[in-house]
Amino acid sequence: MTKREDELTWKDLRIGSIVAEPGSASQYQTGTWRSQRPLFDSSRCIKCGMCYIFCPEGCVEQNTEGYFEANLFYCKGCGICARECWPQAITMVEEEE
Amino acid sequence: MAKKVGIEVSIAIADAAKLANVDVVAAYPITPQTHIVEHLAQLVADGELDAAYIPVESEHSVMSACCGASAVGARTFTATAGQGLELMHEVLYVASAMQFPIVMTVANRALSAPLSVWGDHSDAMAVRDTGWIQIFVENGQEAVDNVLCAFRIAEDQRVLLPVMVHLDGFYLSHVIEPIVLPEQSEVDQFIPTYQYPLPLNPDKPVTMGAFAPPFIYYEAKKAQEVNLRAAKEVIIECWNEFGNRFKRYYSPVESYRCEEAKVLLLTMGSFSETAMTAIDKMRGEGKQVGLLRLRLWRPFPFKEIRQAVKNAEVLIVLDRALSFGGPGGPVCSEIRSALYQQDRKPKVISFIGGLGGRDITVAGFEEIITKGIEISQTGSDQEFELFGVKE
Numbered sequence: 001m002t003k004r005e006d007e008l009t010w011k012d013l014r015i016g017s018i019v020a021e022p023g024s025a026s027q028y029q030t031g032t033w034r035s036q037r038p039l040f041d042s043s044r045c046i047k048c049g050m051c052y053i054f055c056p057e058g059c060v061e062q063n064t065e066g067y068f069e070a071n072l073f074y075c076k077g078c079g080i081c082a083r084e085c086w087p088q089a090i091t092m093v094e095e096e097e
Numbered sequence: 098m099a100k101k102v103g104i105e106v107s108i109a110i111a112d113a114a115k116l117a118n119v120d121v122v123a124a125y126p127i128t129p130q131t132h133i134v135e136h137l138a139q140l141v142a143d144g145e146l147d148a149a150y151i152p153v154e155s156e157h158s159v160m161s162a163c164c165g166a167s168a169v170g171a172r173t174f175t176a177t178a179g180q181g182l183e184l185m186h187e188v189l190y191v192a193s194a195m196q197f198p199i200v201m202t203v204a205n206r207a208l209s210a211p212l213s214v215w216g217d218h219s220d221a222m223a224v225r226d227t228g229w230i231q232i233f234v235e236n237g238q239e240a241v242d243n244v245l246c247a248f249r250i251a252e253d254q255r256v257l258l259p260v261m262v263h264l265d266g267f268y269l270s271h272v273i274e275p276i277v278l279p280e281q282s283e284v285d286q287f288i289p290t291y292q293y294p295l296p297l298n299p300d301k302p303v304t305m306g307a308f309a310p311p312f313i314y315y316e317a318k319k320a321q322e323v324n325l326r327a328a329k330e331v332i333i334e335c336w337n338e339f340g341n342r343f344k345r346y347y348s349p350v351e352s353y354r355c356e357e358a359k360v361l362l363l364t365m366g367s368f369s370e371t372a373m374t375a376i377d378k379m380r381g382e383g384k385q386v387g388l389l390r391l392r393l394w395r396p397f398p399f400k401e402i403r404q405a406v407k408n409a410e411v412l413i414v415l416d417r418a419l420s421f422g423g424p425g426g427p428v429c430s431e432i433r434s435a436l437y438q439q440d441r442k443p444k445v446i447s448f449i450g451g452l453g454g455r456d457i458t459v460a461g462f463e464e465i466i467t468k469g470i471e472i473s474q475t476g477s478d479q480e481f482e483l484f485g486v487k488e
Contacts, residue, residue: 009316010320013313016195025304
């Protein structure tokens with residue numbers, strides 16, 4: 001479909017609202033649900049990857065230098081990465097404004 | 098050439114599903130529909146029907162299995178009644194919204210408590226808004242014919258919706274009637290080969306039943322509503338085609354001796370046949386009464402109802418279900434609402450009767466009509482009359 005998801009009308013839906021393109025859920029921005037975001041401090045990070053393992057959204061990625069960061073398009077701000085990070089390299093900060 | 102045989106209606110319904118060459122039957126036994134799925138199980142076990150028979154642990158699983166079967170493009174059939182229909186309730190919405198053309202016969206039964214296996218329309222009314230096409234039949238022949246029509250309607254590419262065929266538990270399900278079962282070749286010609294447009298297929302993956310955020314759920318419901326309403330024309334087309342081929346005719350609202358009738362009685366299901374006898378008797382006494390039978394319950398035939406009652410002065414509606422604390426009979430309440438804006442309309446009188454297997458005799462229908470006429474003249478402080486309840 002060429003239209004953006006939020007521009008679809010009832011006439012654009014396939015039978016039974018079937019989605020025919022695989023992986024379309026990746027277009028859904030769950031990052032808007034967030035009230036807090038994780039801040040990653042690379043000076044404390046030991047690249048253990050616990051945040052990557054525990055992230056229920058699967059949105060923590062490893063960058064080219066080997067440090068971890070959250071993809072904020074998907075990150076819902078649950079704070080599990082910060083809780084599990086034992087070197088305390090992740091801090092949750094308010095998403096104000 | 099198809100010939101007439103004496104057969105139990107439930108067995109004939111199972112035979113009709115076999116004639117429709119179903120691929121999958123998922124079922125759980127419940128009175129009074131058990132004989133339908135029991136006979137289908139026998140047909141599959143005996144190798145007379147090449148279908149997958151899935152015995153599941155509850156009706157919730159029945160409808161879930163039916164959805165799965167339908168999603169891969171299998172022609173799917175099941176039957177249930179009363180509490181069974183209630184237990185599959187949430188999945189009924191899934192089947193219609195995901196456009197799975199499942200066909201289900203419902204041997205209508207009262208709802209507990211107190212426990213009752215006997216018939217009324219409480220189960221049907223509780224699933225009124227599930228988005229299924231719903232057809233009521235009056236006798237065994239109509240049940241067989243409409244099961245066949247149901248497959249053709251459900252699988253029509255312009256429709257793709259599940260269909261319930263309602264028949265009265267015991268009054269129809271357990272009686273032996275003379276029924277014509279069409280020949281296999283006739284059925285094969287009448288029901289085209291079925292192909293679901295976007296079936297589950299590992300080579301061409303699709304997502305079914307994905308979640309819909311607020312930006313699209315509303316549009317999905319609008320599409321569903323437009324589709325169900327538009328199905329009426331296809332249903333009428335199917336019944337016309339059935340009539341051409343088999344010489345038995347069906348329509349959304351059927352009338353019996355309504356010519357010049359000032360007073361009309363409206364019924365649904367097998368009680369209509371008893372009501373016909375009452376109408377004959379009253380006509381014989383020179384009374385201008387007629388009978389309307391509502392066959393198509395969803396999509397609701399607004400145009401046909403308005404047309405059918407436009408010359409009547411009194412319309413008496415008999416419901417076999419009670420909306421507690423509400424307007425009374427669900428059928429009457431919808432008819433009242435369909436007529437409210439009309440300039441010319443009859444006085445609509447609501448009766449409820451026949452709950453939990455309580456019979457209404459010919460004399461009973463005469464009494465309902467007479468009392469209905471009386472109420473139309475004197476008025477009543479009641480929303481509805483409960484006919485035949487012991488005071």
